[in-house]
Amino acid sequence: MKQLTVLITGASEGLGKSFAIESAKRGLGLVLVSLPNSGLEHLANYLRVNFNSKVFCIEMDLTKNTSASEIFEKLMANKIEVNVLINNAGLGNWSWFEDKNVDFYRTQIDLNITNTVLLTRLFLNHIDKSEASYILNVGSLGGHFIVPKKQVYGATKSFIGYFTRCLQLELSGTNVHISLLSPGGINTKPELLVMNNELKGFAKATILEADYVAKAAMDGMLKGKKEIIPGFANRFLVMLDKIIPGFLKEIIIRRKLKSILTT
Ligand SMILES: NC(=O)c1ccc[n+]([C@@H]2O[C@H](COP(=O)([O-])OP(=O)(O)OC[C@H]3O[C@@H](n4cnc5c(N)ncnc54)[C@H](OP(=O)(O)O)[C@@H]3O)[C@@H](O)[C@H]2O)c1
Incomplete structure (x- = not known):
């Protein structure tokens, strides 16, 4: 089997950085993509020194119209073949719909949806379909549930879920394995850590660390799992959602x- 090389979007921080470290530990080659000046080269050097990894960095704003095609042009120009795509970059929010402006929603939709679709499309052109290849689309439990204050974000993640499930059917019987990752809350940055620390009981049990999620996701992806929901509490929530009637x-x-509005 060929050595696997993974392209990870949004690799400089949070879950993407954990994916990069987890991939390096497993001996995969890496192509890391993030915004300019986000410390990608620093992370790349850490991976080269500690894991002897082959790392190629692309600093690019993924909301740009031409970013997906520019990424694959760069790979071709540098004779780099990727066979794993992790569509991780994403922009969240926890705010009332009218509290964000039009530019915010445009960026969120471009990053969470358009960029994922276009990279996936070009990845399918790029790979050798006679060998195994993998796509991991990072959705969210938010895509399963209706969550006020996550209106557009949740809808982008529902899109990722639908898109991934359709492609699983279209690509069944081929060597392309496509998985959906649906994590609950992850402690990826200080503001989330503060918010998550205030949770209690079952809600707290749904929160996981990024390294744990990245490992579970890569294990699931390489086994060809259709949907990966890390954490028992999160799997329990999804099961409950299936059996509780809509009106309830x-x-x-x-x-x-009501309790959010009165606090
Ligand atoms: N954190 C959670 O609780 C949670 C829960 C469920 C699902 N998820 C999903 O998991 C994924 C990762 O989330 P995270 O919390 O790790 O996010 P994060 O900490 O905000 O990291 C996002 C990464 O994407 C990069 N990025 C942002 N905008 C970009 C752009 N326009 N072009 C290129 N790169 C860009 C960031 O680069 P910079 O560092 O330069 O900004 C960063 O590397 C997302 O898809 C998110 O929706 C997160």
């Missing part, structure tokens, strides 16, 4: 919304 879910959400 709406009552629970409205109650939760």
Whole structure:
């Protein structure tokens, strides 16, 4: 089997950085993509020194119209063949719909949806389909549930779920394995850590560390799992969601919304 080389978007921080370290530990070659001046070269040097990894960095704004094609042009020009794509870069929010402006939503949709679709499309042109290759699309548990204050974000992640499930059917029987990662909350940055630390009981049990999620996701992807939901509490929530009737879910959400509005 050929050596696997993984392209990870949003690799400089958070879950993407954990994917980079996990991939290096497993001996994969790496192509790391993130915004300019986000410390990618620093991370690349850490991986080269500690894991003897082959690392190629691309600093690029993934919301640019031409970014997906420019990435594959750079790979071709440098004779780099990738056979694993981790569509990780994503922009979240926790705010009322009217509190963000039009530019914010445009960026969120471009990054979470357009960029994922275009990179996936060009990846399928790029790979050797006679060998195994893998795509991991990072969705969210938010894509499973209706969560006020995550209106556009949750919808982008529902899109990722639908898109991934359709491609799984279209690509079944080929050597291309495509998985959906649906994590709950992850402690990826200080502000989330502060917010997550205030949670109690079951809600707290749904929060996981980025390194744990990255490892579970890569294990699942390489086994060809269709959907990876890290953490028992999160899998339990998804199971509950399937059995609770719609009207009851709406009552629970409205109650939760009321408590948000009065705090
Ligand atoms: N954290 C959670 O609780 C959680 C839960 C479920 C799902 N997820 C999903 O997991 C993924 C990673 O989340 P995270 O919390 O690790 O996010 P994060 O800490 O904000 O990291 C996002 C990464 O994407 C890069 N990025 C942002 N905008 C970009 C752009 N326009 N072009 C190129 N790169 C860009 C960032 O680069 P810079 O460092 O330069 O900004 C950073 O490397 C996302 O898809 C998110 O929706 C997260």
